[in-house]
Amino acid sequence: MSEYGMLKKQEARFVLEFERNYPLNPNAVFGVVTNPVFFTQWYPFSTTDMDLRVGGKLKFDDGEGSIYEGEILTLKVPTSFCFQEVEDLVEIYIQPKEKGCTMTFRHTFDDQSMAIYVAAGWHRCLDVVSQLINNQTVTWEDNAEELREYYKDAFYL
Numbered sequence: 222m223s224e225y226g227m228l229k230k231q232e233a234r235f236v237l238e239f240e241r242n243y244p245l246n247p248n249a250v251f252g253v254v255t256n257p258v259f260f261t262q263w264y265p266f267s268t269t270d271m272d273l274r275v276g277g278k279l280k281f282d283d284g285e286g287s288i289y290e291g292e293i294l295t296l297k298v299p300t301s302f303c304f305q306e307v308e309d310l311v312e313i314y315i316q317p318k319e320k321g322c323t324m325t326f327r328h329t330f331d332d333q334s335m336a337i338y339v340a341a342g343w344h345r346c347l348d349v350v351s352q353l354i355n356n357q358t359v360t361w362e363d364n365a366e367e368l369r370e371y372y373k374d375a376f377y378l
Contacts, residue, residue: 224347226340228376237328237340239347243354244321251299251315253353254324262359263349265342279304324350336376341368 226239243250253259257271269288270280279291295303295312303312310329315322328343345365352359 224344225371225375226344228336228340228372231329234329234331235333235336237330237336237343239326239343241324241326241347241351242318242321243324243351245354247299247315247317247322250322250324250354251302253350254313254315255296255302259353263346263353265346279306281306337369337372340372340376341365344368344372 224239224241226237229236229238254263255273257268257273260271261268264281266281266283268279269282270278272278273293273296275293275296277293277296279293280288281291282288289307291304291306291311293302293304294310295301299315301312301314303310305311308331310327312325312327312329314325314327316325326343326347328339330339342365345361345368348362349359
């Protein structure tokens with residue numbers, strides 16, 4: 222399984238999908254993905270409020286003076302966490318496997334011209350999820366430019 226994302230077109234929108242395997246059970250991975258203490262470490266925007274229930278609100282600070290709101294659409298412990306972020310949809314699904322679990326991460330968005338940037342950003346965020354899951358020190362690798370080049374070639378953009 223590749224750590225890189227795939228881009229698909231679904232109707233008039235674009236879906237970026239990643240799959241990552243982890244050596245932990247789904248409950249442990251779900252806890253890292255949804256726990257506000259960990260969420261603020263891997264998510265690209267600071268999370269100022271997180272009401273962890275269906276219909277609950279997520280408040281994000283973009284670091285440039287704007288705070289915006291998301292809404293939790295699905296929350297099924299330990300298999301799914303989906304939320305609307307402005308016009309985008311973020312879906313996280315966790316399925317058990319023989320030794321651990323597989324997490325599928327999807328981001329649905331409109332602007333294809335942003336695909337390489339979105340992919341590189343989520344790739345880096347999911348690398349941090351892996352660090353958190355493996356109880357490692359969080360280190361944001363300086364590889365955004367390399368990842369953008371990879372995704373530019375992979376997505377034929």
